[in-house]
Amino acid sequence: MSDDRTPVELIGRRTPQRATVLAALIAGADFTSAQALHARLLSTGERVGLSTVYRTLTALSQAGRADVVRDPAGERLFRYRPAEEHQHYLLCRRCGLGLPVDATVIESWATAISNSSGYADVQHTVELTGTCPDCLRTEHTDETA
Numbered sequence: 001m002s003d004d005r006t007p008v009e010l011i012g013r014r015t016p017q018r019a020t021v022l023a024a025l026i027a028g029a030d031f032t033s034a035q036a037l038h039a040r041l042l043s044t045g046e047r048v049g050l051s052t053v054y055r056t057l058t059a060l061s062q063a064g065r066a067d068v069v070r071d072p073a074g075e076r077l078f079r080y081r082p083a084e085e086h087q088h089y090l091l092c093r094r095c096g097l098g099l100p101v102d103a104t105v106i107e108s109w110a111t112a113i114s115n116s117s118g119y120a121d122v123q124h125t126v127e128l129t130g131t132c133p134d135c136l137r138t139e140h141t142d143e144t145a
Contacts, residue, residue, distance in 0.1 A: 017048045021056040022080075031069060031077035031091070031098045069127055071096065092132035101128065 024041055025032070032040075038053045057078045060066035066078045067086060072093050079098060081087065088103035106126055114122035131139070 017052045018056045020046050020048055021053050022060070025057070025060070025066065025078060025080045028079070031067075031079045031089075031096055033071075033075050033077055037078070069098065072129070088126055088128065090128045090130060092135055093129050094131055094135040097132050097134075099132070 020041065021037070024037055024046075028037070028040075034050065034054045034057050037057070038048065038050045041048050041053070057066060057076075060080075061068050061078065064084045064086065065081050067081050067089065069077050069089060069091050071077055071091075077091075077096065079089075087100050088106060089098040090101050091098050103126070106124070110122060110124045114120070
């Protein structure tokens with residue numbers, strides 16, 4: 001089912017602050033925490049409260065317009081999702097780089113479980129973490145220095 005509303009319309013009241021948070025999230029290429037996004041907004045002179053950032057990111061996630069993963073400390077990290085279909089990522093535990101992965105097998109498995117169990121509206125969370133090649137190189141360079 002396609003929803004032609006803009007992301008700001010999907011998350012409730014259209015306010016300048018919500019639009020600012022959305023624009024900042026879209027401009028960021030990688031996953032970011034609410035606190036880091038808030039700090040980035042403040043550094044550019046934007047006046048948006050941290051609670052507004054949290055509420056907007058949570059609403060975007062619930063509307064299917066933000067992907068959410070957790071960092072090794074358990075903090076939620078957000079990245080804008082331009083389409084309704086969710087994406088799975090391989091997330092670097094060191095630098096936070098998120099690499100989209102083909103999750104066809106996972107999606108098929110989740111659908112099969114839903115069909116065989118009789119459950120409806122089944123959702124799933126899959127988090128893949130590791131160390132990216134750049135961080136591995138840095139780690140090996142540091143060990144030999």
